[in-house]
Amino acid sequence: MSADLLNMSLCEVAQAIRRKRVSSLEVTRACLARAKAVQPTVNCFIAIEEDEALRAARAADRAVKRGAKLGSLHGVPLAHKDMFYRAGRVSTGGSKILRDYRPTVTATVVERLAAAGAIWLGNLNMAEFAANPTGHNEHWGDCCNPWNTAHITGGSSSGSGAAVAARTCYGSLGSDTGGSIRLPAAANGVVGLKPTYGRVSRHAILPRVWSLDTVGPLTRTVRDCARITAVIAGADPLDPTASAQPVPNYERLLDRRIRGWKIGVPRNHFYDGIAEDVRRAMEESLAVLRSLGARIIELDVPDPQHTYQLTNAIGQVESATIYANWLRERPQDFSLVVRTRTEAGMLVPGVSYLEALNARPRIAAEFVRQVYGTVDALHAPVMTMPVPTRAETTPGESGEVMDMLARLTRNTRPINFLGLPSLAVPAGFADNGLPVAFQLIGRPFAEDVLLRIGDAFQAETDWHARAPTS
Amino acid sequence: MPKNIDPQAVRRLAAQLRGLEVTEERAAQLAVEIARVNEAARAEGAKNDFNDQPTNFAVTLAVLAKR
Numbered sequence: 229m230s231a232d233l234l235n236m237s238l239c240e241v242a243q244a245i246r247r248k249r250v251s252s253l254e255v256t257r258a259c260l261a262r263a264k265a266v267q268p269t270v271n272c273f274i275a276i277e278e279d280e281a282l283r284a285a286r287a288a289d290r291a292v293k294r295g296a297k298l299g300s301l302h303g304v305p306l307a308h309k310d311m312f313y314r315a316g317r318v319s320t321g322g323s324k325i326l327r328d329y330r331p332t333v334t335a336t337v338v339e340r341l342a343a344a345g346a347i348w349l350g351n352l353n354m355a356e357f358a359a360n361p362t363g364h365n366e367h368w369g370d371c372c373n374p375w376n377t378a379h380i381t382g383g384s385s386s387g388s389g390a391a392v393a394a395r396t397c398y399g400s401l402g403s404d405t406g407g408s409i410r411l412p413a414a415a416n417g418v419v420g421l422k423p424t425y426g427r428v429s430r431h432a433i434l435p436r437v438w439s440l441d442t443v444g445p446l447t448r449t450v451r452d453c454a455r456i457t458a459v460i461a462g463a464d465p466l467d468p469t470a471s472a473q474p475v476p477n478y479e480r481l482l483d484r485r486i487r488g489w490k491i492g493v494p495r496n497h498f499y500d501g502i503a504e505d506v507r508r509a510m511e512e513s514l515a516v517l518r519s520l521g522a523r524i525i526e527l528d529v530p531d532p533q534h535t536y537q538l539t540n541a542i543g544q545v546e547s548a549t550i551y552a553n554w555l556r557e558r559p560q561d562f563s564l565v566v567r568t569r570t571e572a573g574m575l576v577p578g579v580s581y582l583e584a585l586n587a588r589p590r591i592a593a594e595f596v597r598q599v600y601g602t603v604d605a606l607h608a609p610v611m612t613m614p615v616p617t618r619a620e621t622t623p624g625e626s627g628e629v630m631d632m633l634a635r636l637t638r639n640t641r642p643i644n645f646l647g648l649p650s651l652a653v654p655a656g657f658a659d660n661g662l663p664v665a666f667q668l669i670g671r672p673f674a675e676d677v678l679l680r681i682g683d684a685f686q687a688e689t690d691w692h693a694r695a696p697t698s
Numbered sequence: 699m700p701k702n703i704d705p706q707a708v709r710r711l712a713a714q715l716r717g718l719e720v721t722e723e724r725a726a727q728l729a730v731e732i733a734r735v736n737e738a739a740r741a742e743g744a745k746n747d748f749n750d751q752p753t754n755f756a757v758t759l760a761v762l763a764k765r
């Protein structure tokens with residue numbers, strides 16, 4: 229029974245709770261048991277909040293019994309990257325420095341999930357200060373890939389990818405500044421949506437790079453992802469960067485009809501140096517989309533490589549500003565990766581930083597006009613290599629850090645610079661047995677297009693239904 | 699515009715401007731990193747218009763959303 233429950237999708241379990249086929253208490257107990265069982269090997273949690281989760285589940289069941297109006301996530305256990313503030317509750321940011329930090333405010337996305345009835349199961353492991361794409365964490369222990377614990381989970385939303393894949397919860401919020409939702413989604417075989425910049429409020433979340441940070445869900449199905457996105461998206465008076473663009477009912481738009489839609493495959497950049505087994509998975513996924521009636525169109529895209537250093541200019545300066553006092557007063561409390569990524573920002577001229585920011589609208593407009601004048605969405609690998617091991621991605625010294633970051637994030641970071649939405653979708657397995665994923669990249673606020681394509685793909689494939697045995 | 703930055707200058711600036719202690723080896727790496735970032739920003743900056751400002755980005759995304 230427990231395994232059956234845990235293998236249900238978020239939407240399925242929400243419906244089962246609503247129809248009284250199962251109680252939130254049963255579901256929450258099953259998730260807690262699973263979380264405790266995998267924690268010693270996967271280490272995806274920083275804190276499991278058992279008593280409070282059970283209390284919330286009982287309250288959710290009482291609401292069902294009395295016929296209360298129920299939200300779309302009513303009684304469903306979720307767990308989140310440890311960076312979404314709740315007033316008075318510890319939020320570590322995966323760091324040593326914030327080990328005991330208790331914010332005084334609550335994140336808008338947390339309020340919205342609670343209003344939709346979600347249960348908070350616990351706080352998930354993450355890369356220190358959301359600043360590492362591998363999932364390594366020397367303060368809280370590495371988060372390990374449930375498909376093979378010798379391999380990385382991807383980061384920085386490492387715990388989110390691992391916890392959802394390991395069936396400890398039905399969905400998770402992550403954040404994506406350079407790939408931090410899509411990389412762990414890809415590495416763990418789950419779905420991850422990095423929304424358009426400004427689509428989802430960032431009020432009261434741990435900042436990483438203000439100009440690039442986005443918040444989005446990791447789930448097992450695209451439909452689940454659509455449901456959470458609809459809950460968290462939209463304007464927020466507490467976050468001036470949150471857009472007032474209307475939020476569609478994403479789930480209702482999932483009609484699985486993509487006949488005649490044009491899906492672009494970039495000829496340049498995204499396939500450079502790709503491993504043969506990853507390329508094979510990409511081709512097979514394109515064949516599925518073609519069989520659904522989509523037109524696959526190869527095209528050249530404006531070279532995203534030249535945005536890489538511009539992203540560094542923005543990221544380094546903003547994160548150096550955020551961590552300036554700690555870098556001076558307690559540099560020893562940062563990991564090598566975070567210190568290395570941040571130090572240079574102290575010395576980049578302010579003019580260079582603003583030149584990079586001012587170039588963004590022009591470069592994004594060029595990209596959108598050239599690409600989305602021809603196709604509805606781009607299809608590209610999230611990573612060009614199979615998921616590496618933790619040992620392979622442990623940098624020995626500062627000089628190795630930037631190279632490692634560049635290899636892992638070359639297909640994800642440019643999308644953050646451009647501010648575009650991108651959906652990571654499981655697409656099979658590499659020869660090493662670890663998951664492979666493609667990303668669908670859309671024009672601004674075209675999350676609905678990406679979700680429709682991804683959902684149509686999942687209707688024809690079962691990669692997302694496979695579970696790791698760890 | 700010089701592309702190379704003197705690592706000793708990086709050490710001095712780190713200490714004098716930001717109160718950061720940086721080893722010689724790390725200063726050499728930082729000099730390369732800062733030069734790369736600075737050069738990329740300068741090259742793109744040459745294409746920017748004097749009316750550009752960072753807040754234009756949100757407006758641009760909203761305009762580009764139109765289908």
